[in-house]
Amino acid sequence: MKNSNFLYLFLLFAMIFSCNKKTEEISDLDKLRNSTNKKSYPAIQMDSVQAINAITIQKVQDVFDLSTLYVTGNRDTEIDFSIYSQIQSYFHKPDSLTLKPLFKELESLKVKTAKVNNIKVYDVYYKEDTLNFAKFNVEYFDKDKRTLGRFDRKSQFILVPAPKQFKKEFKFYFLDFFSKSLNDSIESGVIK
Numbered sequence: 001m002k003n004s005n006f007l008y009l010f011l012l013f014a015m016i017f018s019c020n021k022k023t024e025e026i027s028d029l030d031k032l033r034n035s036t037n038k039k040s041y042p043a044i045q046m047d048s049v050q051a052i053n054a055i056t057i058q059k060v061q062d063v064f065d066l067s068t069l070y071v072t073g074n075r076d077t078e079i080d081f082s083i084y085s086q087i088q089s090y091f092h093k094p095d096s097l098t099l100k101p102l103f104k105e106l107e108s109l110k111v112k113t114a115k116v117n118n119i120k121v122y123d124v125y126y127k128e129d130t131l132n133f134a135k136f137n138v139e140y141f142d143k144d145k146r147t148l149g150r151f152d153r154k155s156q157f158i159l160v161p162a163p164k165q166f167k168k169e170f171k172f173y174f175l176d177f178f179s180k181s182l183n184d185s186i187e188s189g190v191i192k
Helices: 002-019 027-036 049-072 078-088 096-109
Strands: 115-127 129-141 147-161 169-176
Touching: 002 049, 049 078, 049 115, 049 129, 049 147, 049 169
Parallel strands: none
Antiparallel strands: 115 129, 129 147, 147 169
């Protein structure tokens, strides 16, 4: 009887410890290692609003993840240079002015992570052009995972054809990450 009680007790502890799985958080280096803009998407999915939304939210989230890594780093190491290069690969014609407003906002709020929510992709017809925009809500978190606030943002993007042999594909690039209204020629707070 003593052996059977001991066996039952041992099995009970084994079941308790085996069921106690902890979810592992993806490290910053793994996020960095798996984030690229080299992936292209088949043209047949381009007609689907859901596919464009999914691609856009992925790209917006990638830019925020990489940017928070870059801003919290030293900015003078090889890994920081690699992160910056990856961020620039998400933009059609990247320059330092394109990323400055994003970096400034992340630095001033001391953001450690960001989560993108409620994305809406829409087109604006301006003169004879069709412009692609994504309106989204981003929630910032500090190093203790406390929320710093939710902000509504807008980004402009472009889908560039990337023809492959026997397939039509496209690549996704941002033109402007924190876009302003097309009719807004005067910055807010500036009065002449």
